[in-house]
């Protein structure tokens with residue numbers, strides 16, 4: 001088993017919680033894990049990425065090599081495309097489609113969707129809308145984690161445990177909403193794959 | 196034992212705690228900050244009462260750590276690569292005094308300048324000062340090496356550099372704790388002259404330091420971190436430094452590497468091992484993250500050993516961070532097919548947060564400066580450096596911490612009017628006070644803005660050393676009370692602020708304006724404290 005994942009988004013959208021939850025799940029198993037993240041300057045509304053590598057064999061590089069990523073999980077549509085040079089030809093592109101517009105020259109949405117759909121294996125999901133529906137707009141990142149769950153080869157319950165561990169401090173209600181978000185994301189992706 | 200999921204920074208910090216440090220000293224700086232913060236938040240450190248308060252800058256941190264080493268206890272000092280420039284004086288001289296208790300200088304380099312002004316390589320400092328360097332290639336090594344580095348430091352009475360790079364500092368992996376040592380007791384140096392660098396003693400110490408080198412080289416030759424992996428195909432030998440090893444291995448997951456590899460993680464360079472691989476192989480590829488330090492040493496000035504390949508002959512990029520895919524051609528492997536970034540993707544630079552106090556300061560400053568040509572505002576390093584970007588375009592320089600005030604002084608001397616400095620509160624505490632003293636002494640015609648947001652925001656919310664004392668410091672330095680103005684950077688105070696700024700620009704002498712409003716990310720915390 002080997003998964004090389006790029007997490008993408010805009011500073012503040014919550015890619016680090018995704019990494020933390022997957023990390024929490026994996027460290028309890030015999031699998032190896034490396035997770036490289038960016039700190040500092042890039043936190044303020046700029047593009048952020050994290051590299052997450054999971055394998056049953058020893059992992060050498062902290063970075064995913066260009067051209068070798070099995071999956072991009074992106075919290076923002078334009079950001080999903082920025083990391084194309086990492087993605088394998090047959091890798092999965094899983095992205096939220098609500099744009100985060102904080103630059104004057106943000107591209108047209110239809111052009112972005114065309115590029116996203118143009119990739120062989122892609123799942124475009126309105127993570128923000130689903131998070132709002134369940135009354136927890138800030139759980140968009142967990143919707144996106146859920147949407148990638150079918151490809152992760154990590155038992156789903158372990159991701160749920162990860163959410164309980166990471167959000168536990170914030171109270172039962174927050175845990176429940178994030179679990180809900182995770183499930184909704186997974187359901188969407190599963191339906192999409194069957195189609 | 197359970198695995199702990201730790202950043203490279205944190206693994207080093209856990210190693211230092213387990214190796215029995217009595218104090219951690221440091222000044223924040225990406226990517227080193229998390230080393231110190233790990234000690235700061237550690238329950239064990241609290242129980243043991245390990246010193247763990249941020250220092251005013253890297254120089255004071257280095258000296259404080261040296262003071263602890265003098266007493267025989269183990270000390271860790273942390274900083275980013277450019278911080279070692281600030282600490283260079285005590286660092287280089289600490290090689291001459293040597294250590295008593297174990298002393299580790301943990302420095303995190305930033306190849307590709309993800310959040311720095313340059314990509315200088317701290318291994319240069321190691322060689323320059325004749326100080327051994329450890330360069331972990333993974334998180335577990337960062338943990339393990341800390342024990343060995345302290346032991347080496349005490350055995351040879353020398354400070355030791357632990358060099359990290361961004362990718363290790365900020366990458367997590369599972370690590371296992373192996374040991375827990377007791378802290379040292381106070382035990383002053385056996386030689387009362389050890390720390391007396393009067394020329395007569397310094398000469399003796401320097402001679403000892405030079406003599407130590409052959410023993411340190413022997414340690415490197417026998418080190419478990421410098422390993423020669425033999426290979427069948429001697430047409431190429433690969434020398435890797437630190438993380439470089441991982442990038443070579445990453446390209447050989449399916450099939451073992453056929454070429455011999457010399458993995459180097461401890462310096463001074465292990466001469467015998469280097470000679471062996473150079474003699475055995477037709478060509479040598481050097482893979483190091485950062486500057487071509489080892490490559491330069493091996494090539495020498497005349498560069499007449501034609502068999503070396505690396506960053507200096509274009510085999511690998513001359514600058515910037517390495518990554519595994521970039522090595523493939525150098526290793527005679529097929530490059531991976533790589534998709535291009537679609538052209539519609541636009542850059543998304545970081546920006547000042549919505550509601551940030553620095554925004555209102557820049558709006559007011561820009562309006563007050565409207566009547567002058569651009570090019571008058573010297574700034575510094577911190578969140579406020581983002582005031583360079585649109586829509587502000589408010590500042591014209593960012594060089595090194597503290598340089599805003601000193602450059603404004605020099606420019607005013609040259610006749611530039613107005614000459615404005617913009618500096619953050621933590622940066623002021625770090626290196627802004629002494630240039631302000633120069634300004635007062637030479638009655639410079641400058642306006643210095645000290646942006647007081649009550650915190651070190653850029654590096655992730657550390658306590659600022661000058662909080663609550665900025666006015667007193669300025670008055671103590673000799674700034675005239677009439678021209679020390681505190682303003683509230685808020686939209687509602689805009690007109691008033693513009694007027695104050697204009698008045699101070701027109702005053703011929705040193706003015707200090709302190710825009711004071713907390714960073715929006717700590718407002719809630721401050722409220723709770725009240």
Ligand SMILES: Cc1ncc(C[n+]2csc(CCOP(=O)(O)OP(=O)(O)O)c2C)c(N)n1
Nearest residue numbers: 224278576577578619620621622651652653
């Ligand atoms: C010598 C040196 N040490 C550390 C750093 C890292 N660094 C950059 S800005 C900064 C502090 C900024 O704090 P402050 O001046 O209070 O401004 P703020 O970010 O809060 O606006 C630090 C520690 C550096 N660039 N150079």
Ligand code: SF4
Nearest residue numbers: 548551578652714715
């Ligand atoms: S972190 Fe604080 S100081 Fe930095 S840009 Fe945001 S609000 Fe401003």
